[in-house]
Amino acid sequence: MNVEAAAPPPPGAAAGTARLHPLTFVVGAARELIALLAAGAAGLAVGGLSTAFYFTLIGLGFGLLLHLVTWATFTYTLYDDRIELRRSLVGRSVKTIPRQRIRGVDISAALPHRLLRLAIVHIDAGADGGEGELNAVSRQEAERLRALLLGRAGAAPEPRRELARMPRRWFVFAPLSGAYLLTPFALAGSLLGTLYNLSDDFGLITPERLAGLGHDLVGLPTVVVIAAAVLTLLAMPAMSVLAFAAMNWHFTVYARDGSIVAERGLVTRRSVSLERRRIRGVELTDNPFERFAGVVRLDALVTGLGDAVQRGRLFPAAPRPIAEGLASRVLGPPPGPLLPHPRAARGRRVVRAVAPPLGVGALALLAGQPWVVYGCLAAAVLAVPLGIDRYRQLGHATDGVRLTLRSGSLRRRQVVVDHDAVIGWRLRQSPFQRRLGLATLDAAVGAGEGGYPALDMAEGDAIAFAAQVTPHWVEPLSLLGDDPPSPRSS
Structure with missing residues (x-):
C-alpha cells in the first residue's frame, strides 16, 4: 500500500484548524424559535394559521438548517503571521488577515451567548486588512485568540491593572448628551415601525382604520394633548438614563498585556482592546450642558481604527478631572496652559x-x-x-x-x-x-x-x-x- 507523505504545514503555522463552538447552532436555533413563536402568536391573534404563517414556518426551518450547515462549513486557522477564515458553503472562500494589520480585537456577548458562556470575536485590521468575525467561540478561546492576535502570545502575561471605573451615579449625566436624550423617540419609532409591519402583513391595517385613528387623535381635548407632551418631556431624561445604563453598565478601563481594554454593557457585554503602541492621542469632547456640569467625554485616537466613534471610547461621560486623569494614565499628562488666539x-x-x-x-x-x-x-x-x-x-x-x-x-x-x-x-x-x-x-x-x-x-x-x-x-x-x-x- 502506497502511503503519501502528508503535505507540510504552511510556513509559520502556529495552531491547527478549528471550528466555532458547537453551541453556536443553539444560539441561532433560539433566535429562530423566538421568531417562530412570535409568528405563531400573531397568526392565532388574527383568527388562525394563514398561508403566510406556513410560509414563515418553512422559512424558519430553512434558517435552522442553514445555521447548522454554516457551522459545519466554517473553519479558522491561526498562523504566526496571519489568521485565515475559510467558508465552503457553496463556493469556497478564504479570507486572510495579516497579524501586523490587526488594530484591535473586540469580544462581545449578547444575552444568549452569556448564558452559554460563549463570545463573539471581532477582528479589526483597518482599511487595508479588512475585518473578520468569529460567532461564536468559548470565552477561554476568545481570550486566547485576543492574546495571540495582539502579539502577546510569547510574552509573560501582565497582571490586569484597573485604570478607571464608572460609578452608577454618573448615569445621571446621560440627559446632558443630545444622543441619549432622543432615545424615547428612537425606541418609539422602532416599536411603531415593527407593529405597523406586522399589522400590515396580517391585514390589521386598513385605510378606514387609519382614517378613524387620525380622526380620534385630532379630536383629543387640549388638556390630554398637553398632558401627553409633558409626559413625553419627563420621559426623555428618564429613558436616556436607562439607555445610557444599558449600554455602559459596569464601564471599566484597565491595562493588560500591552493593551488598553474597555468593558461595558448590561444585556450585551462588550470588551474592546486597543493596542497601547497604536494609541497616538486622546480627545476630550463636551457641549455647553456638559461643560456647565463639568462633564466630558474621552476617546482614544488609534492608528487605523475602524468605527473609532464607538471602539475608541474610553469614557462616555465623566467629571473632567477624572477624565483628564485617565487620559494622563493612557497617554501622558496634557500640555498646558493653553495659549489664547489673537483678538x-x-x-x-x-x-x-x-x-x-x-x-x-x-x-x-x-x-x-x-x-x-x-x-x-x-x-x-x-x-x-x-x-x-x-x-x-x-x-x-x-x-x-x-x-x-x-x-x-x-x-x-x-x-x-x-x-x-x-x-x-x-x-x-x-x-x-x-x-x-x-x-x-x-x-x-x-x-x-x-x-x-x-x-x-x-x-x-x-x-x-x-x-x-x-x-x-x-x-x-x-x-x-x-x-x-x-x-x-x-
Whole structure:
C-alpha cells in the first residue's frame, strides 16, 4: 500500500484548524424559535394559521438548517503571521488577515451567548486588512485568540491593572448628551415601525382604520394633548438614563498585556482592546450642558481604527478631572496652559456665527416673509455670544512631547497628540485671514480623523508652533527670512 507523505504545514503555522463552538447552532436555533413563536402568536391573534404563517414556518426551518450547515462549513486557522477564515458553503472562500494589520480585537456577548458562556470575536485590521468575525467561540478561546492576535502570545502575561471605573451615579449625566436624550423617540419609532409591519402583513391595517385613528387623535381635548407632551418631556431624561445604563453598565478601563481594554454593557457585554503602541492621542469632547456640569467625554485616537466613534471610547461621560486623569494614565499628562488666539480671531468667530441666519433672513426679505426675517434677526442676536464663546475656546499648547488643540462651542473638543504622531502640516489662509494676519494650521495625524485644525492663529505663531513640534520640517521656512517668531498669546 502506497502511503503519501502528508503535505507540510504552511510556513509559520502556529495552531491547527478549528471550528466555532458547537453551541453556536443553539444560539441561532433560539433566535429562530423566538421568531417562530412570535409568528405563531400573531397568526392565532388574527383568527388562525394563514398561508403566510406556513410560509414563515418553512422559512424558519430553512434558517435552522442553514445555521447548522454554516457551522459545519466554517473553519479558522491561526498562523504566526496571519489568521485565515475559510467558508465552503457553496463556493469556497478564504479570507486572510495579516497579524501586523490587526488594530484591535473586540469580544462581545449578547444575552444568549452569556448564558452559554460563549463570545463573539471581532477582528479589526483597518482599511487595508479588512475585518473578520468569529460567532461564536468559548470565552477561554476568545481570550486566547485576543492574546495571540495582539502579539502577546510569547510574552509573560501582565497582571490586569484597573485604570478607571464608572460609578452608577454618573448615569445621571446621560440627559446632558443630545444622543441619549432622543432615545424615547428612537425606541418609539422602532416599536411603531415593527407593529405597523406586522399589522400590515396580517391585514390589521386598513385605510378606514387609519382614517378613524387620525380622526380620534385630532379630536383629543387640549388638556390630554398637553398632558401627553409633558409626559413625553419627563420621559426623555428618564429613558436616556436607562439607555445610557444599558449600554455602559459596569464601564471599566484597565491595562493588560500591552493593551488598553474597555468593558461595558448590561444585556450585551462588550470588551474592546486597543493596542497601547497604536494609541497616538486622546480627545476630550463636551457641549455647553456638559461643560456647565463639568462633564466630558474621552476617546482614544488609534492608528487605523475602524468605527473609532464607538471602539475608541474610553469614557462616555465623566467629571473632567477624572477624565483628564485617565487620559494622563493612557497617554501622558496634557500640555498646558493653553495659549489664547489673537483678538482678530474674535471678530471672525462672531461673523461666522451670525452670517448664516442673516443670509437666510436676507433671502426671506426678498421673498416677502416678514416673520421669517424676524426669526432670523433673533437668531443672529443669539449667535453673537455663541461666536464670542467660540473665540474663548480657541487655544493651543505644547510641552515638547505632546501638543494640544482646542476649538468649538456647541461641540467643544480638545485633542492631545504625541509629537511623533504628526505626519504633516498644512497652513491655510483665506483673503480675510491674510488681511488680519491670521492663519489656520492643520496638524495631519495618522490616527483618529486624520487631521485637526488650530483655527485663526497669528500667522507667525502658527509657523512657530509647527517649528516647536517638528523643527526639522519647518527649518527650511526660516531660511526664507528671519527666524520664526516665538509663540505669543495675543
